[in-house]
Amino acid sequence: xxxxxxxxxxxxxxxxxxxxxxxxxxxxxxxxxxxxxxxxxxxxxxxxxxxxxxxxxxxxxxxxxxxxxxxxxxxxxxxxxxxxxxxxxxxxxxxxxxxxxxxxxxxx
Amino acid sequence: xxxxxxxxxxxxxxxxxxxxxxxxxxxxxxxxxxxxxxxxxxxxxxxxxxxxxxxxxxxxxxxxxxxxxxxxxxxxxxxxxxxxxxxxxxxxxxxxxxxxxxxxxxxx
Amino acid sequence: xxxxxxxxxxxxxxxxxxxxxxxxxxxxxxxxxxxxxxxxxxxxxxxxxxxxxxxxxxxxxxxxxxxxxxxxxxxxxxxxxxxxxxxxxxxxxxxxxxxxxxxxxxxxxxxxxxxxxxxxxxxxxxxxxxxxxx
Amino acid sequence: xxxxxxxxxxxxxxxxxxxxxxxxxxxxxxxxxxxxxxxxxxxxxxxxxxxxxxxxxxxxxxxxxxxxxxxxxxxxxxxxxxxxxxxxxxxxxxxxxxxxxxxxxxxxxxxxxxxxxxxxxxxxxxxxxxxxxx
Ligand SMILES: Nc1ncnc2c1ncn2[C@@H]1O[C@H](COP(=O)(O)OP(=O)(O)O)[C@@H](O)[C@H]1O
Ligand SMILES: Nc1ncnc2c1ncn2[C@@H]1O[C@H](COP(=O)(O)OP(=O)(O)O)[C@@H](O)[C@H]1O
Numbered sequence: 191x192x193x194x195x196x197x198x199x200x201x202x203x204x205x206x207x208x209x210x211x212x213x214x215x216x217x218x219x220x221x222x223x224x225x226x227x228x229x230x231x232x233x234x235x236x237x238x239x240x241x242x243x244x245x246x247x248x249x250x251x252x253x254x255x256x257x258x259x260x261x262x263x264x265x266x267x268x269x270x271x272x273x274x275x276x277x278x279x280x281x282x283x284x285x286x287x288x289x290x291x292x293x294x295x296x297x298x
Numbered sequence: 299x300x301x302x303x304x305x306x307x308x309x310x311x312x313x314x315x316x317x318x319x320x321x322x323x324x325x326x327x328x329x330x331x332x333x334x335x336x337x338x339x340x341x342x343x344x345x346x347x348x349x350x351x352x353x354x355x356x357x358x359x360x361x362x363x364x365x366x367x368x369x370x371x372x373x374x375x376x377x378x379x380x381x382x383x384x385x386x387x388x389x390x391x392x393x394x395x396x397x398x399x400x401x402x403x404x405x406x
Numbered sequence: 407x408x409x410x411x412x413x414x415x416x417x418x419x420x421x422x423x424x425x426x427x428x429x430x431x432x433x434x435x436x437x438x439x440x441x442x443x444x445x446x447x448x449x450x451x452x453x454x455x456x457x458x459x460x461x462x463x464x465x466x467x468x469x470x471x472x473x474x475x476x477x478x479x480x481x482x483x484x485x486x487x488x489x490x491x492x493x494x495x496x497x498x499x500x501x502x503x504x505x506x507x508x509x510x511x512x513x514x515x516x517x518x519x520x521x522x523x524x525x526x527x528x529x530x531x532x533x534x535x536x537x538x539x540x
Numbered sequence: 541x542x543x544x545x546x547x548x549x550x551x552x553x554x555x556x557x558x559x560x561x562x563x564x565x566x567x568x569x570x571x572x573x574x575x576x577x578x579x580x581x582x583x584x585x586x587x588x589x590x591x592x593x594x595x596x597x598x599x600x601x602x603x604x605x606x607x608x609x610x611x612x613x614x615x616x617x618x619x620x621x622x623x624x625x626x627x628x629x630x631x632x633x634x635x636x637x638x639x640x641x642x643x644x645x646x647x648x649x650x651x652x653x654x655x656x657x658x659x660x661x662x663x664x665x666x667x668x669x670x671x672x673x674x
Binding site for chain 3: 209211212213241243244245247248249251252255272275276279280281285
């Protein structure tokens with residue numbers, strides 16, 4: 191698992207890569223929640239996510255709920271095929287804001 | 299934590315010593331349950347138990363229940379003061395069979 | 407046929423996934439099915455780590471075999487027996503961070519059930535996936 | 541005054557017990573009370589390990605202080621917020637292996653309550669024991 195962040199016009203782009211499983215989701219959760227506590231707008235680039243399980247999804251749901259409460263943005267971008275499959279199983283593809291590219295998400 | 303067993307006339311005497319906490323209770327549980335699976339009569343000598351918490355008590359309860367099901371003996375012997383305090387808090391001093399000495403338990 | 411004991415720890419889940427993927431492929435599962443089976447096994451192992459062993463040391467025995475048109479996965483743990491009545495997936499309409507694992511397992515596998523465990527073990531979960539001709 | 545971060549792992553509970561015993565003694569607790577406070581802290585930390593972090597890595601911040609005639613213990617974790625409604629001790633009449641920890645905590649301490657955690661933390665449990673004159 192690998193998590194990188196960079197800023198783009200005041201929005202934080204979090205790039206997730208690799209396998210987001212029970213070993214790594216606590217650290218993903220922690221870093222996302224810190225951004226949420228700072229009330230940042232966040233895009234999560236999931237193009238390089240090779241695997242995600244329910245614990246990884248739970249971290250995204252928690253961040254999403256916090257963003258809703260704070261009225262900040264939380265968008266999943268370029269969701270990889272394996273991650274999309276899992277979002278669909280959880281029927282969360284209809285809940286999260288999704289975007290095809292970082293550019294589209296920043297524009298939208 | 300230290301667990302030793304010896305046999306006395308067909309009865310297994312398990313001597314527990316030290317601190318039976320969440321780190322050690324899984325191994326106590328495992329060894330007690332193996333004796334239960336073998337339908338052995340068991341005395342647990344608790345004279346040297348310096349500390350026991352709810353996880354240690356849970357292992358004793360599980361073994362006790364199994365012994366009852368199998369109609370084998372399961373007796374706590376020479377329970378140390380700190381362990382007795384915790385058994386009393388759980389009101390299990392009225393549930394478990396208790397004996398003052400291994401000899402008394404073997405005779406009884 | 408796979409029959410391997412793994413430590414029940416979050417950082418060993420990746421080894422379990424690798425081994426199950428390899429075994430399921432070798433037993434003739436098509437690739438998308440392999441992915442689903444791996445997810446189901448991962449979720450079941452997570453539950454063993456989180457709910458059965460609850461952070462204490464322990465092992466998970468992972469068995470994968472093929473019985474005619476069925477891929478059969480069995481996960482055996484040595485934790486205290488689980489109260490099966492308490493295991494229920496949350497409704498997907500309710501949005502909260504947890505409660506997805508059992509849902510995923512049931513969604514991707516054809517059968518998921520606790521069976522009486524072998525003597526000395528705590529729990530045995532069996533998951534079955536129907537697959538095509540060998 | 542004690543304020544120390546410990547890894548939330550079963551094999552670190554003995555360190556937590558030592559440190560809390562020392563701190564409570566230094567703050568003037570009589571020895572039998574020290575034993576009870578140590579038991580309550582151990583049980584609360586166990587629950588954080590088993591139910592809050594569920595086998596995942598994390599830390600527990602243990603704070604012990606004295607406020608007049610009260611020994612105040614605070615345990616802060618960084619796990620997802622706990623659904624406090626779900627925490628209830630089992631009835632002691634029902635005999636089963638688990639469900640004793642919260643009962644012990646309430647039996648030996650005078651107050652046990654979750655308070656709003658500091659920003660960035662997940663949960664904060666406060667336990668208070670009334671003690672005699674300093
Ligand atoms: N192996 C298990 N042992 C004990 N309890 C379990 C087990 N698996 C699941 N459960 C119970 O079933 C509930 C639902 O599990 P799951 O759908 O995987 O969601 P989550 O683990 O996120 O709560 C869990 O919260 C737990 O109480
Ligand atoms: N820190 C915690 N976080 C989440 N749930 C907890 C916590 N502490 C206790 N619980 C819940 O309360 C229940 C009762 O706890 P306890 O009395 O310590 O017994 P046990 O842990 O053996 O079940 C637990 O089973 C768990 O569901």
